[in-house]
Amino acid sequence: MHILLVKVQHKILDEKVDNLIFHLNEGLESTHRQLANNYEGTAAAQHLCSAIGGLLGVLALQKDFQGCFRHFPREAKDLALGKELPADEHHHLYELLKATLLNEKNHISSPEHTLAVFAKHFALKRPFFEPYFQLWLKVAESKLSPSARVLERLAYGTLNLVEMMVDQGLLHDAVYRASEMDTELLLRYNQNRVMSIDEALMEGNFDVDNTKLDLTNKRIPCIKCGSYAPLHGYEEIEPGSKHYIAYGFNCNHCGMELFDQKDLLLAGIKPIYEIS
Numbered sequence: 001m002h003i004l005l006v007k008v009q010h011k012i013l014d015e016k017v018d019n020l021i022f023h024l025n026e027g028l029e030s031t032h033r034q035l036a037n038n039y040e041g042t043a044a045a046q047h048l049c050s051a052i053g054g055l056l057g058v059l060a061l062q063k064d065f066q067g068c069f070r071h072f073p074r075e076a077k078d079l080a081l082g083k084e085l086p087a088d089e090h091h092h093l094y095e096l097l098k099a100t101l102l103n104e105k106n107h108i109s110s111p112e113h114t115l116a117v118f119a120k121h122f123a124l125k126r127p128f129f130e131p132y133f134q135l136w137l138k139v140a141e142s143k144l145s146p147s148a149r150v151l152e153r154l155a156y157g158t159l160n161l162v163e164m165m166v167d168q169g170l171l172h173d174a175v176y177r178a179s180e181m182d183t184e185l186l187l188r189y190n191q192n193r194v195m196s197i198d199e200a201l202m203e204g205n206f207d208v209d210n211t212k213l214d215l216t217n218k219r220i221p222c223i224k225c226g227s228y229a230p231l232h233g234y235e236e237i238e239p240g241s242k243h244y245i246a247y248g249f250n251c252n253h254c255g256m257e258l259f260d261q262k263d264l265l266l267a268g269i270k271p272i273y274e275i276s
């Protein structure tokens with residue numbers, strides 16, 4: 001990308017990252033406080049939702065810069081295509097780019113857009129993050145109240161997203177460093193899932209094959225009670241192949257829940273099914 005566009009991109013990113021740092025710190029600190037003292041409240045969840053939105057916004061600005069604007073001027077498109085410009089035009093052009101691209105009214109920052117960018121560029125990471133994104137949308141739209149379990153899941157999803165973006169070079173590791181409490185939360189979350197799935201498997205104690213999926217209504221037998229219930233997932237279509245990517249399971253009969261794809265794997269449930 002042309003240096004002038006990179007300069008504008010960094011200006012937008014700097015502001016977004018400042019905002020992100022605030023919500024990450026507030027969100028995670030208040031989550032730990034709320035979980036430790038067992039009180040109700042929505043502030044922690046709201047900060048975590050803003051942090052996830054901010055992380056995805058930072059990701060989209062780097063992976064699909066042009067797509068982040070309602071109007072991307074012709075001069076910017078020329079620069080994006082690598083067209084060289086006389087040096088004496090740089091100043092004028094930079095002012096023009098700033099006027100159009102720094103204007104927040106011109107920014108597209110809807111979850112639909114940022115999630116589509118994520119799905120396109122991180123197809124392999126999507127199965128793990130999808131249930132956390134769905135949870136984020138529900139809490140952000142106030143369709144779900146943030147119970148302790150919801151809050152813990154949001155924090156777990158946020159911390160994993162930060163780690164993934166640092167690994168991918170999309171976020172500087174100084175933006176957020178996991179605290180001792182964060183590390184404890186991650187550990188506790190993973191220990192709890194192993195324990196509850198092991199318990200369910202022992203309690204189930206019957207021989208069902210939950211590696212085969214009824215492709216019409218995407219149902220498999222529950223590991224705990226054997227009742228059939230739907231696997232949550234999405235279809236991934238590529239040239240010449242179509243797959244169902246499962247990322248979670250909920251049994252309406254006994255309440256058994258496998259929240260993410262790691263849970264499915266621990267329960268011995270196949271996460272990818274060929275449709276055609």
Ligand SMILES: [Zn+2]
Nearest residue numbers: 222225251254
């Ligand atoms: Zn069940």
